[in-house]
Amino acid sequence: MNKIKHIIPISILLTLGACSTEEAIHQPDVQAEGPVEFIATKAGEEEDTNQTEYEAHYFKEGDQIRIYCPTNYSTPSFEDNAEGMFVYKYTSTQPDAPTDWSDWPYRFEPVSEGFNWLNLQPTSIYYFFEAIHFPGGEYLDAKNFPKDQSTPGALDEADMLIAHHRQLLEDKGKAVPLTFYHAFAMVRVKVILPVSDDPTLSPFPPDALQEVYMRAMLVDYTINFSGSIDNDGLRVVRVPSNPDTGKDKELGRHNIIMCQTTPKKEETKNSNDDQITYQEYVYQGIVPEQSFIDEGRDFLFFEVKRHDSPSKNVVYKFTIDKTFSLRSSHILNLELSIDKNDNEIVVVTAKVKPWKDAVTDDMIIAPVPNN
Numbered sequence: 001m002n003k004i005k006h007i008i009p010i011s012i013l014l015t016l017g018a019c020s021t022e023e024a025i026h027q028p029d030v031q032a033e034g035p036v037e038f039i040a041t042k043a044g045e046e047e048d049t050n051q052t053e054y055e056a057h058y059f060k061e062g063d064q065i066r067i068y069c070p071t072n073y074s075t076p077s078f079e080d081n082a083e084g085m086f087v088y089k090y091t092s093t094q095p096d097a098p099t100d101w102s103d104w105p106y107r108f109e110p111v112s113e114g115f116n117w118l119n120l121q122p123t124s125i126y127y128f129f130e131a132i133h134f135p136g137g138e139y140l141d142a143k144n145f146p147k148d149q150s151t152p153g154a155l156d157e158a159d160m161l162i163a164h165h166r167q168l169l170e171d172k173g174k175a176v177p178l179t180f181y182h183a184f185a186m187v188r189v190k191v192i193l194p195v196s197d198d199p200t201l202s203p204f205p206p207d208a209l210q211e212v213y214m215r216a217m218l219v220d221y222t223i224n225f226s227g228s229i230d231n232d233g234l235r236v237v238r239v240p241s242n243p244d245t246g247k248d249k250e251l252g253r254h255n256i257i258m259c260q261t262t263p264k265k266e267e268t269k270n271s272n273d274d275q276i277t278y279q280e281y282v283y284q285g286i287v288p289e290q291s292f293i294d295e296g297r298d299f300l301f302f303e304v305k306r307h308d309s310p311s312k313n314v315v316y317k318f319t320i321d322k323t324f325s326l327r328s329s330h331i332l333n334l335e336l337s338i339d340k341n342d343n344e345i346v347v348v349t350a351k352v353k354p355w356k357d358a359v360t361d362d363m364i365i366a367p368v369p370n371n
Contacts, residue, residue, distance in 0.1 A: 060156075062137030063090040068130045071121040075225050076130045079139050087111040089137075117172055126166040129176055130225065130235075132183075133161035142220035142251040149285050150211075155259045158286040160184060162223070166231045179232045182355045184221070184286050185326035187214060187258070189300060191281045192337040192348070199307035201274055204338070207264075210313055211303040212283040216253040218243050221288040237328045238289035255301075258285035291325040302345075304338070318345050331355045 068076040068085045078085055088110050120127055134140055136157035146154035161180040193209055196202040220243065224236040265280040292299065300318040316338060326332060335348040 060135070061090060064088065064134045064137055066132050066134065066139075067115065069115065069120050070128045070130065070225075078132050086114055088114070122169055126168060127172070127176075129163075129165045129167065129178070131163040131178055131180070133180060135159055135161075145219040147219070147254045148257045149259045150257045155261075155284065155286060158184065162235055162237060164229065164231075164233060164235055177232065181234045182329045183223075183237045184288050185290075185328055186284060186286050186331040186355055187300075187326065187334070188282065188284045188331055189258070189334040189336060191283070191302065192335070193279050193281070193304070194276050194338075195279050196276060201276060203306050203308060205305055205307060206277070206279070208305040209264075209279070209281050209302060210305060212258045212260075212281075213301050214256040214258065214285055214287060215298050215301050215317075217256045217287045218251075218290050219254055219256075219287065220251045234329055243290075256285050256287055258283040287326060289326055289328040292320055297321075300334075300336075302338070316345055318347075327352065329355050 065088045066078045066085055067088065068078065068082075070076050071084070074084070076085070077083075122128075136144070136146075138144065140157075140160050146158045149155045149158060160183040162183040163178040163180045165176055165178055167174070167176055189212065191209060191212070193204055194202045195204045195206045195208055197205060218239040220240060221237055222240055227236055229235060260281060261284045262282045266277055267280070268275050268277045270276075297319060298317050299320040302316040302318075303313040304316060306314045318334075318336060331353050333349070333351045333353060335350075337346045337348055339346050
């Protein structure tokens with residue numbers, strides 16, 4: 001592989017709250033007048049690793065990490081060609097790389113140039129660093145936010161990551177630790193459906209569930225860079241405060257088609273001397289943090305085939321309390337069943353958990369290699 005003059009190593013930790021014991025890794029030397037080095041340690045396995053079937057392989061061709069070092073408490077901008085923002089782009093994966101700083105497996109390199117300590121302007125106490133990972137390889141806004149997340153790669157592209165770090169002036173030249181969080185909220189729904197080829201045993205034929213979507217969701221988002229948070233904490237990322245007025249109203253609400261993330265499972269049970277097959281589906285989707293008020297109250301919609309409606313799918317809806325909200329960097333876990341007798345959606349369980357079990361492998365961010 002090509003050798004580079006300066007290494008800017010980083011491994012990414014995606015977590016919320018405390019993590020388990022971290023690996024001991026070699027720290028690079030202080031470079032007070034060289035490229036800024038970004039590093040985080042790789043966490044061990046989290047508890048409840050089965051809470052999401054989906055976890056992105058975060059670093060793929062075309063991915064971008066955009067890093068901004070605000071001056072005089074300026075508001076960061078991560079849009080294309082924003083002043084003071086540097087773009088690092090995924091370039092390659094090195095197989096069987098050793099776990100030291102000599103040869104890291106994931107490589108991000110600046111599109112033009114990277115940070116240098118000599119060019120940074122700190123506040124009176126800190127160097128501030130804000131970073132966002134765009135898995136789709138471009139700035140993510142309401143216009144290109146993935147609405148049909150059932151298409152290949154779309155669920156990954158909606159999973160934007162965000163990091164914040166304050167580095168003391170006395171630590172100039174030391175590696176900058178970055179802790180990345182999932183910026184948005186995930187919804188995971190498990191649906192259990194009784195099916196049969198015999199309409200007298202179940203109104204639903206096999207493979208009846210056709211589509212699941214979140215209705216009338218907001219996809220525009222804001223990041224609060226002015227609020228005070230803990231170092232290495234999560235910035236507030238949510239939909240605008242008045243989403244149904246002005247410019248935000250023009251961006252509108254959208255149905256978000258969810259992704260089936262695991263193959264369906266089947267289990268046959270005896271019921272009054274009849275055998276009923278229950279099919280289990282798992283769907284997942286990602287949207288910005290938001291509350292359910294008015295339009296958002298009718299939340300999940302299910303398009304299902306029925307024996308008595310062979311030419312048209314029947315739509316079932318799951319209604320959620322309007323005081324509820326989806327939370328950034330959290331997962332709403334729902335287990336639902338559609339009753340074969342009452343034709344109603346029954347809530348089996350509903351839990352909100354931190355979205356904390358996504359751990360990546362190691363990577364580097366590096367300057368462009370010399371020719």
